[in-house]
Every structure is written in C-alpha cells, then in structure tokens.
Amino acid sequence: MSTTSSSSSRDGGDGGNGGAGEFEGPSQSRQRFNSAVWPEPFLEALATQVAIDAALSFGRLAAAPALFNLFQVCRTWRTVSQSDLLWQTLTRRIWHRNHLLHPSWHDEYIYRHRTARNFRVRRCLYTTLHFPPNDDNTNDSLSCRCLALSDYHLAAGFSDGSVRLFHLLTRLHLSTFHPHQRNHLGPFSRAVCGIFFTDNRVVFASLDGDIHVASVNVPGAPRRAHLGDVVTDGVLVDFTGCNRWWIGLYAGVPNRAFHVRNGNTEELVFIGGTLTDPDAVTGWHLLTDLSEQVGRIRITSEDRAVAFTSSKVLVFDLRSQMILGEEEFVRRINVGAADAYDNALMFVNSRGVGNVREVGSLEEMCRFMARGGVIGCMNGGYCIICCSGGGVRVWELNHGQYLYSFRERVGDRTSALIADERYVAACTSDNTIHLWDFGAT
Incomplete structure (x- = not known):
C-alpha cells in the first residue's frame, strides 16, 4: 500500500472494527481480479460510498479501515488513494469540513481522524485561560454566560455585556469588547446571550436584543449592527449564527419567537413562531435573575436550526422559514x-x-x-x-x-x-x- 493511503488508515478508528493494522491483506482471488476495466471516477465513487456507509453504520472512525480494505484489492484500486479530490469529498462528507488548515485534503482527513481518535481515548492537553478584570469591576462581579469557538480563537461573553477574546494556540487573552452604552431595562439587560464567529469577525448579542460585530484581527470598539427593542420583541434568550444566517430566540411577546437575519446584509428576513410563548414570564425574569434558562437555538448543517425549550424541540428551515419537525417532551428537559x-x-x-x-x-x-x-x-x-x-x-x-x-x-x-x-x-x-x-x- 502506498504511503498516501497507509498514513490515514494506520491510525484507523475502532468503530467496532479495530485499527486498520488488524485487517488481513487481500486474498489471492481478490489479487487476481482484473480491475483495469474499472475507470478511476467509478473507483473514487465506490471508495466514497464504502467510507460513508462505514461511518454511518459504525461511526466516523470506521471509515479509514474500510478504505484500507478497499485499497488492498489491487494496484489500480490503490492508486485511487492518491486522489486529493477523493479526500476532499470524504473530508466534507464525513468530517463536515469545507476549508483547509493543512497542505492537502489528504492531510486534512488524517488530522480530523486522529483528532477524533484522541477524543475517544482521552488524549488531550489541559490548560486554563486567564484574563484581566474590567476597569470598573472585579472578576468576582462577572458571570460567564456563553462561549464560542473557531479554528484559532475562543470568545467568552459575560453578564456585564463584555466579550473576551483568546488565541487558542498561545492561550493568550487578545482583547475585550464592550457594547455601546444605553438605558437599560433591568440589571442584566446587557448580559451576553450568544456569540459566534464568521470569517474574521465575532458577532455577539445581549438580552436586550442589541447585536454587535467586532473584528478579530483589528483592535477597536465593536459596531452595533442592530438596536434591540425589548418592549416590542421580548427578551433575546439565545442567539447564534453562521456566515449565511443570524438567528435569535426571543421570549416575552407572543408570536415573535424567531428572528432570522441575512448574515451578509444583516437585514431581518423573518419574524414569527410561538415556541417560547408559554415561557414569556420566565423570559422577562432574565432581566433581573440569570438563574433560569428559557431556550436554546443552534444552526446545524443544510440551513437548519434546532430550538429547545424545557417542554419542546423544534427543527426549523432557515431558507423557507418552515417547521420541519417538532416534538413535545413527555418529561421536561x-x-x-x-x-x-x-x-x-x-x-x-x-x-x-x-x-x-x-x-x-x-x-x-x-x-x-x-x-x-x-x-x-x-x-x-x-x-x-x-x-x-x-x-x-x-x-x-x-x-x-x-x-x-x-x-x-x-x-x-x-x-x-x-x-x-x-x-x-x-x-x-x-x-x-x-x-x-x-x-x-
């Protein structure tokens, strides 16, 4: 087997199948198989399907040993392992990774596989991150409300509205972003309720509905992208997004649970939904007491959002603004x-x-x-x-x-x-x- 394919599978995941090195070599009958009639695009498609089927059946770590077996059929099949297009497809389909951090897609796949393997066997480095207090506060007066991760940064949002940015590789505190000041309804109206990264920006929102955008690489005050209106919209209990969409989950005013914005233009494209209507009172209480959690909103793949309250889960299509599925919980969550x-x-x-x-x-x-x-x-x-x-x-x-x-x-x-x-x-x-x-x- 060539170096290209062995480096990926030698670390092969367990997924119930053991490491790639435990697989036996091809039988004589398989070696005699005339594979010259199979065109390379067909073999790449076959390898892709074999890897995806293994990942779906036994977990993502099972894809590498499945490919190892496939590449042992003969020399022609083994050359498919050198196709970077194959590894690009597999990295996107299995690891949901669409851009490179490493020199090639093959290297990227190997890295993702080994990192997932590290998760399974508890192989990690532990550290703690430290940061200076606010100028007008002590660390004891703060409460961290949410965290966000990107490839290189971690952001932490606090009850006073500040967001602290850290560099993951050096573990250093880079900067602290403070929201624009204005009149507040309740002592925790500025508390950060959600953060996410898009390209070189960090976007964060507070319970009063204000949304701010800050540059990761350029120091300076954040820009207020939206001025919240608690009386009209209710309390923004959770907030998330990606390059394409921003979405907030509100509680306090009927029929306004979801606010969806275009991530490029920042324009509002949808308001509606009754998911949090039963939790309106609890939503208002967040402005004075942060001990309760009303709901969560997450964006998943394929332009879908998932929203939770203690009594219900709902799947929402961000393109059509249609509910794709919902379920009431028998027991509260x-x-x-x-x-x-x-x-x-x-x-x-x-x-x-x-x-x-x-x-x-x-x-x-x-x-x-x-x-x-x-x-x-x-x-x-x-x-x-x-x-x-x-x-x-x-x-x-x-x-x-x-x-x-x-x-x-x-x-x-x-x-x-x-x-x-x-x-x-x-x-x-x-x-x-x-x-x-x-x-x-």
Missing part, C-alpha cells in the same frame, strides 16, 4: 444540557436520561444515562456532560457508549460549556476558563 451539531441533537430529561436524535427526522439514535447532568454540549462524535460535583463525562453519540470522565474536575458550578471537533471549553463560577485540546500531534 434541562435546557442547559441540550445541544445540536451537524446532523444530530441531544437533550437530557428530568430523570437524567440523555437522548440523541437525528435532526432531519427526529428519530432516536441512542440513549445514555447522564444523572446529575447540569450542562452539556456535543460535537460530531461525542456528547459531553458536566455533572453535579464538577465531573465532566463523555459518551459516544452513535450508540450511547460511556467512554470516560475528564481527569480534571471543574467545580460544582459550571456556567458555560462548548465543544467542537478539537476543543472542549468550560467556564466556572470563579470565571476560570478550562480548555482541553485534543488536536492531533
């Missing part, structure tokens, strides 16, 4: 432990049962026991739950297998938790930001 990522969503109910669903159909993928789960998040392969007592536990999301607990405990009160394909970050009541880096080395 902990909104802080609800999340969605790519094609899966998860939530933990009042009995501590974690449930993973497929976003498109809301069909159940697996269940797991997460008793004591206080706050949770997920990435493309794993569910991460911070439990009472400060332990952080990890489950595999395809079959609900419990994997391990982090060696480090984060304390009894975790206020924010987030994960992507490389990092897990948590912020605790003492405003310590804990960071676990699973990046392949």
